[in-house]
Amino acid sequence: MTHKHENLSAFVDGESQDDNFVSDILNDDEMAAKWQRYHIIRQSMRKEMPISADFDVSASIAAALESEPAILAPKRTWRDLPVISNVVPLVRSGGQLAIAASVAVAVVVGVQQLNQDEQQVFNPAPASYPGIQGGLSPVSLEQTQVTPAVSVRDHQRRINAFINDHMEQVLLKDSQRYLEDESALVDEVKSEANQPEVNQEREKLPE
């Protein structure tokens, strides 16, 4: 019995290799119910639960499949026929679209939850910084006061200087660690004494 459950757990995780196991589940009501529960638990842990509790659509899908025309579920041999092989992919891509749509729904739900979290935890009041009106755009700069005397170029120069400095600081961050741990550097420092011109390059780094 427990072996069965292990198999089921593996199957739900997509790690089961045993094809017969599918029919085992199909024939066993208890296992089928368990399979469904595992999936619900998994979804809830991944925050992918739909908002309403009415999540069992398998019955309605089964009913829909019943009423589906037989041609939409071609047997495998269809694809082997060269003439029809051009047609069948259309049907299959329809199935893929359906899968993609269901994935999209799951993603949207997840994102909504994420947003709620964000607002609760981090952003109690709507953001109102000085300077931001509307969203951020890659190149535009926005200001609260209108000061005609200052050109955009002044802003740009200042921003570039700071961003270059930031990048240099990030570049040197890990080396700083080595500096503090001086033993790691001792050999290198000795060899460097012969090449002072590289030291001067250091001064030019910000450009």
Added chain:
Amino acid sequence: MRNFLNKYFLQLNYLWAALLFFSCIKLASAQVGLIQDPNVLMWLDKMANAKTQLNYTVSFVLSKPGSDPQPYLWRHGVNEHGIEMEQLDQLNGPGREVVRVGDKVSYFESHRAPYSLASGYIIGPMPNVLLTDPKSLLSSYDFVIIGKSRISGKIAQQIRMISKDKSRYGYNLWLDQETGLPLKINVMELNGQKVEQIQVTELNVTEQPDPYFAKLEAATMPAVIQLEATEEVEKLWQVDYVPVGMKQIKHSVRQLPDNAGSLEYLMLSDGLVDISVYMQQATASAAESDIVARFGSDIYFSRKQGPVLVTVIGKIPANTANSIAASVTKVQ
């Protein structure tokens, strides 16, 4: 019928008990940060081991908002002495090549003479700390295994990473099921919008290091730059708000080119994300007024906080930059 109902309610009970149980675990792990999915740890170990121990050649494309996607070549090998060798080559334009042998990283750039730094990482688009030492990020981020999908023609395991206090961008990693090497890395805002993407287009793992590394000669590499130790100067300002898992790793008083007067600098970092905070005396000059701008995936944020002008730069949401800038106070 009654039997059936009984069974149904019993199952429902199980379900709720299970849900309650798991949500308790989730809560506990979110708050204490002690309980971590062993599968996550297994994958993080696999990734870190693969990154540092395998011989591989990776082609990837870096996409950032506001600029063309950039192709890169990234090679890694371990030589017979167990020393790591790494090369990162930007393939478009004048290029930028970085070579690392052990703890020596040499940069070859078009706009300045080559130089070397003593460092264990190549500073480039790959999030090195995340790939090499992911467990150091467990105190700042929650890792969740999402599932499997197909990336670059390979089966990939997806792992999502969200900062505990939602103050930093989240990461989505797709790791090669077979080797554990990254196949795709998305940096995204909390609403899911992409900020940056690394998409691997080709991944080759080999028995032996790439022949390129055999041609490397340590003697021809530029010498290591000696950094001057920063002298202790009295600090005037401090940042009171530090995002969860971040530490202040630098605090100095310096001069900036183009800027008259001294300015105080400090860096906050969780290893993966680095935030620079600049503080200087505010003047009446309008060039310093409140600005928010975006530079690739970095944010540039400056505001006047009383008598001090605070500038925050880093790969963080504007919200967080604002919180940091607003928390600057005078050292008591």
